[in-house]
């Protein structure tokens with residue numbers, strides 16, 4: 410049984426999220442997803458939807474076995490509990506694979522790090538939360 414972990418903000422779900430999570434699910438037998446707490450999203454605007462709502466939406470996807478809210482302070486706490494064989498980073502996530510791998514080793518967590526593929530979205534599709542929000546502002550404000 411290969412246990413896989415994916416993670417992200419997942420604010421306003423779109424086909425790019427489904428692509429990432431399907432890619433991650435295909436790398437093992439069981440997919441756990443860690444949904445970042447809004448308070449920890451500091452590299453882009455804060456999510457629109459609450460922590461609980463984002464977790465429930467991810468948990469409802471067919472490819473996901475279990476979605477968890479992230480830990481408020483220590484990202485390795487949920488990893489230690491889930492004990493995955495693979496952590497799959499999104500194609501554009503800012504985390505550095507080698508630094509993450511070495512931090513995992515330092516914590517005594519035996520797990521490899523992979524990257525999901527990018528997706529070519531059809532031209533008419535908004536495959537980014539930031540772009541969906543921009544479109545809402547443009548059309549409704």
Ligand SMILES: Cc1cc2nc3c(=O)[nH]c(=O)nc-3n(C[C@H](O)[C@H](O)[C@H](O)COP(=O)(O)O)c2cc1C
Pocket residue numbers: 416417418419443444445446447449450451478479480481483484485486487488496499502503504
């Ligand atoms: C291995 C790993 C574990 C993570 N665990 C948590 C966590 O426990 N709590 C949390 O708030 N965020 C967690 N994150 C999410 C990051 O803090 C970051 O906010 C997230 O990668 C944002 O992704 P996005 O830019 O794809 O939306 C984790 C990230 C990684 C790579």
Ligand SMILES: Nc1ncnc2c1ncn2[C@@H]1O[C@H](COP(=O)(O)OP(=O)(O)OP(=O)(O)O)[C@@H](O)[C@H]1O
Pocket residue numbers: 416417418419420424425426428429453498499500501502526527528529530536537538539540
């Ligand atoms: N179009 C896409 N193709 C492949 N992967 C995607 C795509 N969109 C999102 N993902 C993956 O899902 C992860 C989690 O998505 P996230 O919640 O950051 O949404 P986002 O739509 O990329 O957000 P934003 O537009 O605000 O940066 C991303 O880090 C990315 O790796």
